[in-house]
Amino acid sequence: MKRTGHLMEAIANPENLRLAFWKAARGKRSRPDCRRFQAGLDVNLGCLREQLLAGEVPLGQYRQFKVFDPKERTIRVAGFRERVMHHALMNHCEPILDRAAVFDSYACRKGKGRLAAIDRALGFARRYGWFLKMDVRKYFDSVDHATLMELLERKFKDPTLLSLFARIVASHGGEAGRGLPIGNLTSQHFANYYLAPLDRFLKERWRRRAYVRYMDDLVVWGHSTGELCEIRDQVQRFLAFELKLELKPVGINRTALGMDFLGFRLYQDRVKLSRRSKLRFARKFRRYERSWREGRWTELQLQQRMQALLAFVVEADSVGFRRRVLERFGMVANGLLPRETWRQLEQQRQELPLGEPQQQQAGQSQQQPGLPPSACPSSTLAPDGAPVDPAAIPSRGSCLLRANTKVPPGAGSGAGSSIESSGRRPLCAGSAPIDESPGTPPATKLDEKI
DSSP states (O other), rough: OOOOOOHHHHHHHHHHHHHHHHHHHHTTTTTTTHHHHHHHHHHHHHHHHHHHHHTTTOOOOOOEEEEOOSOOOOEEEEOOOHHHHHHHHHHHHHHHHHHHHHHOOOOOTTTTOHHHHHHHHHHHHHSSSEEEEEEEEEEHOOOBBHHHHHHHHTTTTTTHHHHHHHHHHHTSSSSSSSSSOTTOEEEEEHHHHHTHHHIIIIIIISSSOEEETTTEEEEEEEEEEHHHHHHHHHHHHHIIIIIIOOOOOEEEEEEGOEEEEEEEEEEEEOOOOOHHHHHHHHHHHHHHHHHHHTTSSSSSHHHHHHHHHHHHTSSOHHHHHHHHHHHHOOOOOOOOOSSSSHHHHHHHHHHOOOOOOOOOOTOOOOOOOTOOGGGGGGGGGTTTTTTTGGGGTTTTTTOOOOSOOOOOOOOOOTTTTTHHHOOOOOOOTTTTOOOTTTTTTOOOOOTOOO
């Protein structure tokens, strides 16, 4: 077995540390810890380089909090300096760990991901009549430190690097000798690599071609319940004796009846949202709208969160569900096509004759003064004049939210003064002002149809 050594010099290379800083700072440039680190970038990276070579990087200064969606988890977020170190490590260690993975492992790998796992699982569901779905109980909290370090020693032989890995793993702070801190970049790759022996066990010893794993969610397909029961027993024994893990109650069923996997409900001919995903979407939709109405969020913040929320559900066959949610909570389609805002503004600029910005284009209906664009009949027309319903945006497409404001292109969302003066609210994909008249009963529970 060939092991890789002499990595600490490459990890502590100044160019690698600069690349790690760039990755760690993506989307976080405005945060105080990132700005402080960037203010003395050369000095901070030089100090980090010396600590890496000496094996004395300070670890374990986590910011801890809990999340309850979809289940309770304790998240430990490292400081910015430590996150730079994690990226520097994975720049060189990730390709080595990736080579140990089988083709059908889809978590934390370039070119893979959740959607690729869904497509692969859908292909197997069309070819096999039965499935076996397995999930490890409290996976991140149950990873055995000694077993993980034995697996890492099979790939790396640098004593300084292995000592640093051991310190990162031991910084979990939970049960002694077990667990990985959720929130670290290294924890994601270590957790995915920890189950690589199970992938080899199923693929090479049991010759299971119809197998997909996304982190600790495993699915095996077969033609009968007998063979799947045998696989279940073998997996339980392997996890207990080799990896010191325990499975949750497993499920064996017909693929024609559907299977919950990664937030979706997979059938042989279609992909729908799972019941839990529907409830989460409706609950978050209402909470986001309420946060904007109460002034806690700006229009830009509402758009960003709505965009991420809709990006998940459009991957499934969810047109009818989205329309019911919009209607149930007082939302009406705004008639915008799913395209980027800057393209819409650029198209409108090109259509207007030069020097006549107020000239009305042919085919556009007259907008009455004082009414918002959503009240104009032409706002629900496509370029060819046909009505458009954003709730009917086709699945597996992009969905971008647009604010109904008078902010010029390139400008961010301003202060709340523009909202108060115009009296308008942002139009998300399939949204319009909520009717808050006194006779409207509050929506307290998701409709049973949803």
